[in-house]
Amino acid sequence: MIRVSKVSKRFKVVSAVQKADLHVQKGDIMGLLGPDGAGKTTLLRMICGLITPDEGEILLMGKPLEQLDKYRDELGYMPQRFSLYGDLTVMENIFFFGSMYRLDRSVIKQRADEILDITNLIPFKNRLADQLSGGMKQKLSLTCALITRPSLLILDEPTYGVDPESRKEFWKILYDLNRSGMTLLITTPYMDEAELCTKVAFISEGKIRLVSSPADLKKSFSYPVMQINLKTRRPINLHDLPGILDVSYMGSKVHVIVRDREQGHTEIQNYLLRNRIADATIQEVLPTMEDIFVGLAEGGAERWNMP
Amino acid sequence: MDRILAVLKKEFLQIRRDRMTLGIVLMIPLIQLLLFGYAIQTEVKHIPTTVFDQSLSAQSRDMLEAFTASGYFDVTMTADSYDVVTHNIDSGQAKVGIIFPPDFAHNLKRGTSAQVQVIVDASDSLLANQAIATANSIGLIKSQQILVQKMPSRQLPYDIRVRPWYNPDGITAYFMVPAILGIVVTMTMVILTSVAIVRERERGTLEQLLVTPIKPLELMIGKILPYIAMGYIQITVALLVGVLVFHVPIRGSLLQLYLLTLFFITASLGLGLMISNIAKNQMQAFQMSFFVMLPSILLSGFMFPRAAMPRFIYYLSDIIPLTYYLDIIRGIILKGIGFEYLIGQVTALLVFSIFFLVISTLKFKKKIV
Ligand SMILES: Nc1ncnc2c1ncn2[C@@H]1O[C@H](COP(=O)(O)OP(=O)(O)OP(=O)(O)O)[C@@H](O)[C@H]1O
Ligand SMILES: [Mg+2]
Numbered sequence: 001m002i003r004v005s006k007v008s009k010r011f012k013v014v015s016a017v018q019k020a021d022l023h024v025q026k027g028d029i030m031g032l033l034g035p036d037g038a039g040k041t042t043l044l045r046m047i048c049g050l051i052t053p054d055e056g057e058i059l060l061m062g063k064p065l066e067q068l069d070k071y072r073d074e075l076g077y078m079p080q081r082f083s084l085y086g087d088l089t090v091m092e093n094i095f096f097f098g099s100m101y102r103l104d105r106s107v108i109k110q111r112a113d114e115i116l117d118i119t120n121l122i123p124f125k126n127r128l129a130d131q132l133s134g135g136m137k138q139k140l141s142l143t144c145a146l147i148t149r150p151s152l153l154i155l156d157e158p159t160y161g162v163d164p165e166s167r168k169e170f171w172k173i174l175y176d177l178n179r180s181g182m183t184l185l186i187t188t189p190y191m192d193e194a195e196l197c198t199k200v201a202f203i204s205e206g207k208i209r210l211v212s213s214p215a216d217l218k219k220s221f222s223y224p225v226m227q228i229n230l231k232t233r234r235p236i237n238l239h240d241l242p243g244i245l246d247v248s249y250m251g252s253k254v255h256v257i258v259r260d261r262e263q264g265h266t267e268i269q270n271y272l273l274r275n276r277i278a279d280a281t282i283q284e285v286l287p288t289m290e291d292i293f294v295g296l297a298e299g300g301a302e303r304w305n306m307p
Numbered sequence: 308m309d310r311i312l313a314v315l316k317k318e319f320l321q322i323r324r325d326r327m328t329l330g331i332v333l334m335i336p337l338i339q340l341l342l343f344g345y346a347i348q349t350e351v352k353h354i355p356t357t358v359f360d361q362s363l364s365a366q367s368r369d370m371l372e373a374f375t376a377s378g379y380f381d382v383t384m385t386a387d388s389y390d391v392v393t394h395n396i397d398s399g400q401a402k403v404g405i406i407f408p409p410d411f412a413h414n415l416k417r418g419t420s421a422q423v424q425v426i427v428d429a430s431d432s433l434l435a436n437q438a439i440a441t442a443n444s445i446g447l448i449k450s451q452q453i454l455v456q457k458m459p460s461r462q463l464p465y466d467i468r469v470r471p472w473y474n475p476d477g478i479t480a481y482f483m484v485p486a487i488l489g490i491v492v493t494m495t496m497v498i499l500t501s502v503a504i505v506r507e508r509e510r511g512t513l514e515q516l517l518v519t520p521i522k523p524l525e526l527m528i529g530k531i532l533p534y535i536a537m538g539y540i541q542i543t544v545a546l547l548v549g550v551l552v553f554h555v556p557i558r559g560s561l562l563q564l565y566l567l568t569l570f571f572i573t574a575s576l577g578l579g580l581m582i583s584n585i586a587k588n589q590m591q592a593f594q595m596s597f598f599v600m601l602p603s604i605l606l607s608g609f610m611f612p613r614a615a616m617p618r619f620i621y622y623l624s625d626i627i628p629l630t631y632y633l634d635i636i637r638g639i640i641l642k643g644i645g646f647e648y649l650i651g652q653v654t655a656l657l658v659f660s661i662f663f664l665v666i667s668t669l670k671f672k673k674k675i676v
Contacts, residue, residue, distance in 0.1 A: 006439045011676070048518050072520045083515035087324045088317065099313035100519035128324075144515065 001026050001183045002047060003150050007056030008206075009042055013112045018206040019056070024199075029174070029184045031197030033293060040187040041080050041208040044156050047185070048077045051259040060152070073101050076150035078141050080187075086130030090121060090140055093129055097144045108147060115143045118173055135166035142173070153177065155186040159193065171196055191289040202293070218287050224261045225287045226268060228254040231279035241267045246294050255291050310521055314529025321508045322533060328499065331618075332537045336491045357384040357401035359392050364412035370423060373449055374405060402428045403438050410421050415453070424609055453581045464534040484555045485636040486609045488545040491553070493575040493629055494600055496538055500579030501592040503530045504671065509529040511586055514675060527664060538572035539565070558643030564636065567649065570656035571584065571632040577663025578580045584670040603629045631655045 001023040009017045024030045031139050032040050045051040046060055049068045058065050061074060068075075084093045091112065098108030108144055116122050119139040124132060129140060145153060155174075159167040167300040173194065178184055186197065194214065201211040212220075223245060228236070230252045238247050238256055245265055246257040258264025265282060272280050322328055356374070360367050374380045384401055386392045395401040404426035414421040429435035504526075507513040516526075542565070549555040557564070578599065587590035588628045604610065606620060607629035613621060623629050631652040638644045646653070 045675055049673070050517055051513065052674060058586060072518065075518065077515070077518045079511065079514045080513040081514070083513075085317065085321065085512055086510075087321050092317070092320060096313055096317045096520060097515065100310055100521050102309055102514070102520075141515075188337045 001028070001061060002185065003057075003059040004043070004047065007043070007046060007053045007058060009039075009046060009051060009053050015206050017046070020203070020206070020208045022208060022211065024183060024185055027178070027180050027181070027182050027198075027274050029186065029196070029198045031194050031200040032185065032203060033188045033191075033194050034187075034203035036189075038203045040203060041156055041204070042206075044077075044154055044185070044187065048075065048154060051210055073148035074151050076145035076148065078138075078145040078153070078155045078158055080160070082137050082141060083127050084127075084141060084144060085130060089128055090116075090128050091125050092130070093140065094144055094147060098147045101148050103147065109136075109199055111147055111149070112143060115146055117254075118176075118277055119143065119169075130271070135162040135170075138162055138170065139165075142170075146177075151181070152183045152185070154183065154216075157189060158186050160189060184202040191293055194203075194289040194293070201287075214289060217289075217292055221292060223257050223259060223286045224264065225285050225291050226258055227257045227283050227285045228256065228268065228272075229281045229283070230254065230277070234277065236271075236275075236277075238268065238271060241271060243267060246291070248290055250290070250292050255285070255288070257287075257291055257294075310525045311532070314521075314536075315532050318530060318533040322537070329498075329649045332495060332541055333544060335495055336488070336541045337548060339491050340484065340487055340545055340548045342551065343482055344548075346575050352378050352380045354379055354403050354434065355383045355388050355390055356380040356403040356405060357395040358382050359386040359389065359404065359406045360410035361409040361518070362407040366412040366415050366421075367407040367664060369408070372448060373407065373445050376541045377445060378439055379438065380405070390426075396426060396428055399428075402431070402434060403442075438541070472556045479640060481553075481555050482637070484545075484549040484553050486599060486607075486633055487641045488542065488549065488572070489607075489629055489632045489636055490604055491545060492538055492541050492572065492611060493603060493632070493671040495541060496534060496572060496575035497579040497582070497596050497600060498593070499534055499537065500531065500576050501586070501596045502589050503580060504583040504667075505586045505589055505592050506583075517673045517675070523673070524664075527580060527667050527671065531573070531664075534576050535572050537570070538568070538575070542568055555640065557640050559639035559645060563646055564639045567639070567646065567653055568632075570653055570660060571628060571635070574628040574659040574663065575654045577660045577667065580667045581663045584667045603627050606630070608633050628656055628659050 002022065004020055004022040007017060007020045008015070020039075020043055022030075022032075022043070032043065034040050038298065042051060046053050049065050061071065063071065085182075086094070088096065094112045095105065095108055098112070099105075103111075113122070116125065116254065119142070120138055121136060121143070124136060129137065132140060142155075145155075159170050163234070167190070174184060174186070175196075188194060190218065197214065199211065199213050200217065202209040210217075230236070233252050236249075236254055238244055238254070243259045244256060244267065245259060246255075248255045251260065256264065256268060257268075268282055272278075330357065343371075358371060360371070371382070375382060380403060382405075384395050386395060390404075392401075392404040394404060396404055404424075404428070406424040408422055408424070411421050411423070423439075423446065427438045428436045438519075446470070504513075507516065550557065579596065581594055582595045582599070586595055602623070606616070606624040607613075607627050609629070613624055613630070616624065634652045635649050638649055
């Protein structure tokens with residue numbers, strides 16, 4: 001569906017995207033992950049034809065971007081920043097964007113009803129977009145992006161700042177869309193959402209570091225991950241211990257990426273003894289996407305034994 | 308076509324919900340016209356005048372009568388010495404002093420020229436010019452009368468009769484109101500459309516719009532059309548004020564005025580739109596509109612007659628749409644002339660409109676950066 005080859009984009013002094021390669025196949029839910037300013041939005045915008053790359057080639061559905069005008073209705077795009085008209089109502093926005101694609105009013109209405117029903121926005125049809133909650137705005141934005149029933153949907157941090165309940169709903173919709181044959185390219189800052197993708201690509205400092213499936217990523221992660229379960233929350237500082245690569249805190253759990261299983265286990269145990277933390281247990285776990293993400297952002301791709 | 312309509316409808320909805328814009332569209336012509344109109348209307352009349360009459364004769368009284376009858380001079384103070392005259396003017400209580408020398412009547416009778424001294428406080432140049440001109444012409448008229456009385460058989464050697472056409476009473480408001488109307492319309496049209504595109508860029512709404520198949524020209528036209536209606540609302544409000552408050556007579560065809568105004572509105576909107584496509588943000592758009600409006604007002608012939616402009620400035624004023632519209636609106640309202648005399652101006656405005664629209668469309672790229 002999408003083939004990005006050696007694409008770069010510079011903004012004056014910043015290299016936002018450097019020689020990026022990305023291949024999204026039909027039926028994928030491709031998650032593009034990376035820290036703030038990594039170049040995710042820039043890459044998505046180039047794929048949507050909103051920014052011209054300095055170099056490289058982008059093919060959408062096998063066709064070059066220059067011909068995009070002929071198949072714009074195949075492409076749905078939901079920008080990172082809310083881009084609908086705040087001073088128009090929900091339905092006015094939908095009708096406006098629908099008519100940009102020359103859809104009949106009746107068709108727009110029928111499709112809108114369908115999606116608004118799924119997203120529970122029906123009662124807010126006549127509300128001004130500015131007066132919707134953050135989650136509702138995102139759902140409206142999604143509705144507009146879906147109005148042409150595109151075969152490819154590109155979403156830039158669609159669930160950012162949305163409450164967990166709405167995020168779940170939103171992902172359920174995305175899954176249903178995917179099951180009906182839609183290809184999705186999505187960015188997200190939430191690692192639990194990365195697990196929901198069929199494929200993930202990591203980007204940092206404008207470079208795509210690695211593309212894989214979440215399951216393969218976890219399998220090929222080269223370092224053991226130790227989880228410390230604390231009964232009571234307390235400050236713990238493991239960073240300076242030898243053989244410890246990364247520490248991430250998740251409430252009463254602490255994930256520690258260690259260089260060596262035995263050595264790491266001993267170091268952690270000694271630390272707990274020294275600090276008189278008696279009610280903690282240590283176990284080895286599969287890495288979460290969070291662990292992988294932290295590792296990638298700091299250490300690069302060499303932590304994987306990728307084939 | 309259907310996309311243009313959709314953009315048009317969207318713009319109308321947005322304008323309708325934007326109280327601020329509506330307020331600007333309605334209030335600006337009202338306020339501007341009333342302010343300007345009244346300010347201009349206070350032609351320098353009833354100038355406080357102090358008189359030192361040393362002649363105290365029938366002749367001096369007759370002359371003074373002529374001064375006061377003109378309406379320009381109000382004798383508010385009499386003086387009995389030069390010092391008092393000086394004091395009255397220095398203190399600002401009087402702006403003009405009229406002094407008849409003791410031998411005024413005597414000289415008149417003898418047939419030698421009788422002097423009247425008129426002192427004018429020239430620190431206000433507009434007032435001074437008017438006072439001097441009026442005093443001069445009063446002197447001239449009175450002299451002619453006397454000459455004619457003395458030589459009833461002979462005709463005057465020169466007889467220049469100036470007949471002010473179109474505005475015989477020389478009422479400034481007649482001349483100014485149509486011009487202010489033009490300025491108000493171009494100002495609001497340019498300012499409103501100068502943010503039309505750049506605002507969407509700044510708010511981010513352009514990002515969603517740009518992935519749709521909309522064409523630049525469709526967007527430009529859809530953005531302009533609703534404001535034509537705004538322009539006509541303004542013209543109507545302004546004309547009503549002009550007619551009802553300032554009693555400006557509309558000598559030509561109102562229908563033609565409305566029809567020809569269309570080209571001025573589109574030229575102004577096009578200019579605004581072009582600014583909107585060039586400016587990086589709304590602030591810049593405002594500054595650029597201001598930068599464009601200032602010469603429009605100064606050079607269009609609104610403030611200074613074009614005939615008196617240096618050659619370079621004169622040519623510069625040729626590329627200002629307002630210049631042509633002033634010809635049109637003053638022509639139709641004051642002269643009562645019709646389209647057949649204004650073809651050149653209309654063509655110019657049409658060319659401006661198309662030029663601005665084309666530049667805007669070319670300048671608009673379906674890109675974020
Ligand atoms: N229009 C622009 N002009 C100049 N620099 C830009 C522009 N857009 C992005 N950048 C820069 O390019 C880099 C990548 O930005 P981008 O928005 O693509 O990152 P991102 O991964 O989407 O970040 P975030 O998670 O914060 O959305 C950043 O350093 C950013 O400052
Ligand atoms: Mg981004």
